[in-house]
Amino acid sequence: MNSPLSAEPTAASSPRGGVAKIAQIAAWVMLVVSALVLLGWWLDVPALTRVLTGSTRMKAITATTFIANAVALLGCVRRERIGIACVLLNLLVLVFGAASLLEYTANVDLGIDHLFADPEAFAQGNPPGRMSQMTAIAFLLLGTQGLLVSLQRAPRLAHLLAGLLLSLGAFTLTMAGYSYRMGVVQVLPVSAPTALLLIVATLGWLVLQRPMGIMRVAYADSPGTVLLRWAAIPALLMPPLLAIAIRAAEHLLGWSHAEVVAAVGYLSGVGACSMVIGMAWLLHHLDHQRQKSERFQDAAYTDALTRLVNRRGFDEAIDRLLRGHRESDHGFTMLMLDLDHFKRFNDDFGHLAGDRALQITGELLRAAVRPQDIAARFGGEEFAVILPGTDMLGARRTAQRLLDAFHAREWPNRPVTVSIGIANSHPGDTSATLIARADAALYAAKSGGRDRACENQVITVSSVL
Numbered sequence: 001m002n003s004p005l006s007a008e009p010t011a012a013s014s015p016r017g018g019v020a021k022i023a024q025i026a027a028w029v030m031l032v033v034s035a036l037v038l039l040g041w042w043l044d045v046p047a048l049t050r051v052l053t054g055s056t057r058m059k060a061i062t063a064t065t066f067i068a069n070a071v072a073l074l075g076c077v078r079r080e081r082i083g084i085a086c087v088l089l090n091l092l093v094l095v096f097g098a099a100s101l102l103e104y105t106a107n108v109d110l111g112i113d114h115l116f117a118d119p120e121a122f123a124q125g126n127p128p129g130r131m132s133q134m135t136a137i138a139f140l141l142l143g144t145q146g147l148l149v150s151l152q153r154a155p156r157l158a159h160l161l162a163g164l165l166l167s168l169g170a171f172t173l174t175m176a177g178y179s180y181r182m183g184v185v186q187v188l189p190v191s192a193p194t195a196l197l198l199i200v201a202t203l204g205w206l207v208l209q210r211p212m213g214i215m216r217v218a219y220a221d222s223p224g225t226v227l228l229r230w231a232a233i234p235a236l237l238m239p240p241l242l243a244i245a246i247r248a249a250e251h252l253l254g255w256s257h258a259e260v261v262a263a264v265g266y267l268s269g270v271g272a273c274s275m276v277i278g279m280a281w282l283l284h285h286l287d288h289q290r291q292k293s294e295r296f297q298d299a300a301y302t303d304a305l306t307r308l309v310n311r312r313g314f315d316e317a318i319d320r321l322l323r324g325h326r327e328s329d330h331g332f333t334m335l336m337l338d339l340d341h342f343k344r345f346n347d348d349f350g351h352l353a354g355d356r357a358l359q360i361t362g363e364l365l366r367a368a369v370r371p372q373d374i375a376a377r378f379g380g381e382e383f384a385v386i387l388p389g390t391d392m393l394g395a396r397r398t399a400q401r402l403l404d405a406f407h408a409r410e411w412p413n414r415p416v417t418v419s420i421g422i423a424n425s426h427p428g429d430t431s432a433t434l435i436a437r438a439d440a441a442l443y444a445a446k447s448g449g450r451d452r453a454c455e456n457q458v459i460t461v462s463s464v465l
């Protein structure tokens with residue numbers, strides 16, 4: 001296992017490009033928003049401390065804790081340099097959360113928030129500058145998530161914490177949406193900008209986690225991955241956005257409670273329906289792409305004249321089968337075929353007649369082999385047939401069947417015959433050595449008088465069978 005604090009970046013410890021970018025963006029969003037909030041407290045500009053919502057101000061201590069978390073996140077992306085600092089900053093987030101919670105529960109004053117006096121909160125009965133209880137709990141969870149990710153420990157727990165934090169953030173934003181312009185600050189578990197930054201921070205840490213369970217889909221190369229990347233965030237943000245839209249309509253149009261409830265139900269349905277349509281479109285698009293690439297693949301591996309597998313397909317098939325033979329001792333045989341006196345055929349009847357003879361050869365080969373066999377045009381008037389899982393006896397029978405088929409065929413101009421060389425694979429073979437043996441056998445068949453099959457030595461199939 002890699003040490004989380006090790007100086008050497010490894011595949012596990014150095015986040016991949018895209019993932020690192022997302023984490024960095026999340027960290028910078030946290031830094032900028034938190035810096036604005038601190039500036040707002042320092043310069044006494046309340047608008048800056050509210051950032052996004054009309055009534056709730058983010059506490060200065062909360063902004064400070066987010067800054068610690070953001071720097072830890074940036075450090076985690078570049079963990080090879082500041083691994084220890086990253087762990088310590090996450091501990092600081094934990095400590096801020098725990099100390100604030102202790103101040104509430106044990107009713108003690110640890111002085112953690114004294115630097116950040118908050119008269120407005122004081123007026124509402126809250127201790128000056130202290131983050132809310134729920135914010136303190138959220139930082140306990142966030143600090144623990146960051147710590148676990150930094151140390152690469154307990155990934156299940158880290159995922160669970162991420163789920164809790166995302167739920168808290170989305171729920172709070174939904175509530176913020178419904179309480180928009182209502183001044184019901186106390187209803188929110190955490191302030192709206194805090195909820196938004198919690199979502200951003202959690203996602204930042206989440207992408208750095210080793211994917212597991214259902215999260216593996218996010219990193220796979222599949223339609224599900226595309227779907228997850230495009231749909232997850234909109235789905236998470238749909239309830240709060242819906243809430244804000246409805247609340248705004250209620251204020252602008254003066255809707256009754258019944259109309260609001262009807263609008264919530266209807267728009268939820270529209271949202272779900274849009275998601276389904278989006279998914280259907282995506283799947284349709286991906287299927288279309290797949291079909292196009294399959295057609296392209298087909299064209300790339302098919303000989304245009306004979307519709308047999310072309311040389312490229314043959315080479316790849318033979319390499320694959322030779323690998324299989326080496327790894328699991330599944331042998332195979334191959335036939336190398338060459339039309340006899342084809343130059344004369346071309347000279348006598350023309351090139352087009354020659355092409356037609358090659359096409360008929362393609363038909364004969366396709367008809368004579370099993371579905372798992374590979375019949376290919378090797379080049380010019382040379383063909384090859386690969387017979388997986390077939391021994392020499394089976395190969396001889398196939399060769400004889402082919403010779404018979406050439407004899408039985410009614411050829412347009414004059415009968416065409418073929419010579420065949422047979423070779424079987426050995427575990428140490430390369431495609432070159434196997435083809436060389438089949439070629440040698442073919443040469444033997446040619447020099448033995450043509451219209452026959454030989455296997456490595458000059459032995460006619462008719463005499464073997």
Ligand SMILES: Nc1nc2c(ncn2[C@@H]2O[C@H](COP(=O)(O)OP(=O)(O)OP(=O)(O)O)[C@@H](O)[C@H]2O)c(=O)[nH]1
Nearest residue numbers: 338339340341342343344346351352354355380381
């Ligand atoms: N019509 C046609 N002819 C082709 C094609 N590819 C190769 N040929 C011809 O096939 C002939 C092969 O001739 P050779 O290699 O001399 O062999 P052969 O005349 O068949 O004699 P043996 O193989 O010794 O029986 C040449 O005339 C090539 O032009 C093709 O796509 N179409």
